[in-house]
Amino acid sequence: MTDHEAGATAARESRRISTKEAAELLGVKAETVYAYVSRGQLTSRRGPGGRGSTFDPKEVQALARRNRREPAATSAAHELSVRTRITLIEKDRYYFRGVDAVDLALRHSYEEVAEWLWTGVLRPGIHFTAPPEPAGSARLAVRALPAHCTPTDRLRVATIAAAAADPLRFDLSEEAVVGTARTMIPTLVAALPPLRSGHRDGGPLAGRLWARLSGHDPDEASLRALDAALALLVDHDLAASTLAVRVAASARAHPYAAVSAGLGVLEGPLHGAASGLAHRMLMEVLDRGTATPVVAAELRAGRRVPGLGHRLYAGEDPRAEALFGLLEVVPKAGPALAAARDVVATTARHTGLHANVDLALAVLTASCGMQAEAGETIFAVARTAGWIAHALEEYAERPMRMRPVGQYTGLRPPQPLPPEPEI
Template sequence: MTQSSDENYLTTAEVARRLQVKPETIYAYVSRGHLTSVRARGRRGSLFAASEVERLASRSVEHPGAIERIESGLTLLKDDELYYRGHLVRDLATTRTVESVAHLLWTGELTDQGPFAAPPDSVQLARAAIAVAPLTARMTDQLRIAVAVLGAGDPLRFGLAPESVVSAAARLIGVLVDALPGETAEGTLGERLWPKMSTRPARPELLDAVLILLADHGLAVSTIAARVAANARANLYSVVSAGLGALDGQYHGAATTIAYRFLEQTLRDPVEALSDQLRSGEPVPGFGHKIYQHRDPRAEVLFELLADEPVLETVQTITTQVGTFPNSDLAVAAMMHAYDFRPDAGEALFAIARIIGWTAHALEEYAQPGLRFRALGNYTGPDSRPDRS
């Protein structure tokens, strides 16, 4: 569109100053239809009608801009591979402990780390809180309750210095794992979690691998919720609570449970289960991914660790029929069936793993200017009218 002679126009820089946003945000407004850019004959760059800019400014509040991109040095998803701070995650999952990988995400240093501490008084407090939950409560429900109570019981929770947050996160994860119902064990997180999940002979390296593989996955919806909370300077317990709230949605944390139930049906009759699923018109649970194009590297690692388990024969059968690759949800579900995990274990593993990632993202947000998240809202209701009564 070219410039009209009877309109006052502003440059991109002038619009950015008027709306108090970055120039990049102006281009996002154009792509969304909030602003119209025009070209002036004989001039370079875009111009914007001042009247349109003022209308946009009048709809805005103190900070009218939306954060279009979140810069993060944590996780890279590239060419169907997953990296934490430049380290290939498939290698970390089979050569490092969960504690060491958590330290990598939190501090940038990959060094050997001991088990996460679990002070007995904190474990007792968390168990007392969990005991109040009804018998129908899932493990993720128990985790949410415990996180809230542990936060209320920590008088130093508002300390946001990096060393304070790292210490609190390690302690929180250690306490949550030990407080869950079941026998208490020592060692890595995988060794401590196994008796909470299964009565079968322990293979803690599986759980250690799962926790590493699922610790972070970029800006997933629960991670964005955690970052928004952190940017408002919420303490770590509140950040984790925000992440757990988003994780509880049917499109996020529940995916593992849905894959588990579908695999349960296929173990009885693969053809019938797949036929029923295809007839429903819904996607086959545990297959494909919005980011990965040809493979999910997390699933590949878990399937390699489960190579001798009969459940993989069923996975291979339905994979051949579906025609696309299985994702981490199906891999975790296969592990759960192979070792008779309780049905809600997958979601709990996902939640505990993501606390590691949410903490890392919170540390990044604590270093950013506060309250930088404010999306532009366009009012679509009726025009305001004076009260003539």
Template structure:
């Protein structure tokens, strides 16, 4: 056992803290032995290396990151030890974000009502057909450029940067109707929807933002943590998350659901519209999840808010008919993307609006993971390539 690693050596090889190493031991991911004197722990270097590069059946890399932030399960989504699905009916987006960020009571959000000259100037130069995600990236870039203190990685400063980024992302979208409130959800509604809405409809959007703000180690969140591990500033972390979120299999998953509802309503044949969508996409829009297998609690919570907000809208029957058809004929579960597509469809938002909602909400999660990653050893995500070329 002379060649076995000490605690310090094992933690350094994994790029983690001592506390995280012992968390792996307590969870059965690692085993330790004691020195002859029974005082110091030793770790098998082979086991440490296997944990560094865990292999799936296809032989490719999978990574495990210990976190105290969230635990997504089929039963519910628990963030900071509390049920986020239940909290979505009680908290505003800002309140939920501050709790997840563990913000102080004296920290405040910047106004999403006041104009920004720099942003207005950039917007005037964009085509009205500029996609929402492009506008969000521009908003984050401008927020970064206007913040000379962006390299301050202290928790309060990172939270401040997160709030500034959210504000600029919302304001980067062109206004479509008059503002009815001063919250993030109110401001986002008037920039995504063509018409003003009552409190229930704006609440549905607020609930969507809360439900989407965090969901474990999704691909975009891993990208954000990799950026944080090299000590990128919070705006760069958010930009990294946005880059991954732009994939059509991640943040844009609600758009085909929206199109499915529109086609079902246009043709008057929900079954044919669903069949055409399945044939084109080789999957059912809004159904099936990578990690959740029995239930996505976020979907039910958001559909409840949507049904309450548009109870007499005849288009709601189209949504429910498609839901029933897909549930009867599909093995996968209905996900939050299905409910988000229903929200953007019934609210007369553009097809890509759901991606903007997703991105703005998940910014909170990326900042949360950045805060946690900044406390870890730097550069711990140094993946290794397995060369298979000539």
């Protein structure tokens, strides 16, 4: 190294600051500075002589500015707050990028609504197409599963197989992720086994999905209701599965892995599987001819009546209201609609709960010759588009920010080593 180069290096190092100075600029303890380094939010370098760490003051100041703009949630709130421009839920309505979500779903196809979420641009007539190679890999993987697998099992396996067939999945640029989304969703649908022989995929996604959910040919009204259900369910703010997706995206997991994280959470009975419980309840009401004994049995068992109430809406779930309206003109939906109204009226004698989208989905699946698990499939396919929208948003944020601090409540150290088991 020349004297000039050595002097330049020394000058650069002299402009760097110590851990103590970085902590003072950030208003935190030294331990927190090292936590920022471990999360990738700061870059450290060993000081002259290998003693201590040094930091770029501009990088530290930028982090301090971000922290001032994003104050940590107060301990009293115990809620994780995440900035988003995707969905707003307000006064018993919900909006996608500021536009009424129900109006969008009733006027546009699922694919068009998905494009709106991802890009802020409506593309009339757009259809998503599954490329042959990942679709073939996903079909083979799903075909190898046992017959008793759940829809979410199949979709999770299809997602992993499609990822393995996509060597460019690690490109997290916005253009690449949107391109991946346009092929991933139809690939997941194509991986599900059709229920009608001789079916050929083509046209809107709702028609391709119908062939995996029902063995009957769809009438126009039923297919329209399915497409609207997909569009209505695209996103719903930070539901549990969506939060899981954002955590994965924060760690820079590729889109397939982020979607897989969402599918893992979705399978719970309080989330994506809730419509199946409502479907089984409706079928029992139809079998008995009245909701009273069915509702009574649920209450006697200490269970909530499926398909009723939503913590974000004081009145009726707007997604249910819209879907019920479309189901009014579905030829075979009359009995299931009447059963759903009977459930709501029976329960209303004791509580003010309204129908939610799970009950509306149950009417759709029960009316169209679908199995109870069909609602879970509809929910998962629909929500994949919303998960991608949230992943896109999270990729634009600083990495590893979704890292809450645990509140340790265990024994205080130091504790003795546990005793050796007797042999």
